[in-house]
Amino acid sequence: EAGVAQSPRYKIIEKRQSVAFWCNPISGHATLYWYQQILGQGPKLLIQFQNNGVVDDSQLPKDRFSAERLKGVDSTLKIQPAKLEDSAVYLCASSLAGIYGYTFGSGTRLTVV
Amino acid sequence: ELKVEQNPLFLSMQEGKNYTIYCNYSTTSDRLYWYRQDPGKSLESLFVLLSNGAVKQEGRLMASLDTKARLSTLHITAAVHDLSATYFCAVDQNRDDKIIFGKGTRLHILP
Numbered sequence: 660e661a662g663v664a665q666s667p668r669y670k671i672i673e674k675r676q677s678v679a680f681w682c683n684p685i686s687g688h689a690t691l692y693w694y695q696q697i698l699g700q701g702p703k704l705l706i707q708f709q710n711n712g713v714v715d716d717s718q719l720p721k722d723r724f725s726a727e728r729l730k731g732v733d734s735t736l737k738i739q740p741a742k743l744e745d746s747a748v749y750l751c752a753s754s755l756a757g758i759y760g761y762t763f764g765s766g767t768r769l770t771v772v
Numbered sequence: 773e774l775k776v777e778q779n780p781l782f783l784s785m786q787e788g789k790n791y792t793i794y795c796n797y798s799t800t801s802d803r804l805y806w807y808r809q810d811p812g813k814s815l816e817s818l819f820v821l822l823s824n825g826a827v828k829q830e831g832r833l834m835a836s837l838d839t840k841a842r843l844s845t846l847h848i849t850a851a852v853h854d855l856s857a858t859y860f861c862a863v864d865q866n867r868d869d870k871i872i873f874g875k876g877t878r879l880h881i882l883p
Contacts, residue, residue, distance in 0.1 A: 701776075
């Protein structure tokens with residue numbers, strides 16, 4: 660079974676620029692998550708999708724972050740404009756159902772300078 | 773609001789020793805997950821615990837869940853250097869397939 664695919668692996672941008680990350684979940688996994696992991700901390704949930712609908716985006720800074728999952732499969736997370744404090748690893752995860760666990764992608768390491 | 777606390781946050785230990793990592797959570801839940809993360813890598817699923825009293829073992833690692841105490845433990849038996857990593861617990865509070873992570877325990881095993 661192919662895992663959760665993410666791209667790019669690394670990205671360096673200047674503050675106030677925009678950036679987008681892409682995620683392709685495991686085939687058949689209806690639920691998709693974006694997490695932000697700041698160095699030395701645990702992952703923080705940003706947004707949860709069920710198929711192409713948003714279940715929870717309460718922790719997403721909506722003034723600068725947006726996410727979509729238009730066809731219920733792959734997803735993009737965008738930051739515009741980026742701030743220095745957005746430097747983190749952005750992890751995508753997918754799940755068939757919580758009782759089976761969650762599979763994480765390799766992440767995108769974002770550095771804002 | 774669910775809070776997940778791990779302790780210790782950092783642990784340095786000798787090979788061959790036993791130790792336990794603790795995960796406490798603030799609200800009722802019977803779904804708890806343990807993950808391992810190596811430096812610069814993603815999260816690897818270790819255990820899924822879905823009921824009170826659940827115990828799972830894989831190699832030198834054993835995890836258990838006490839929902840009444842709101843406590844999970846990850847026990848390491850006869851540690852080896854390859855187990856050096858950061859270990860996270862995560863809790864699903866409402867069975868809504870949304871997991872909240874602790875801060876992680878960074879484990880360093882000295883050869």
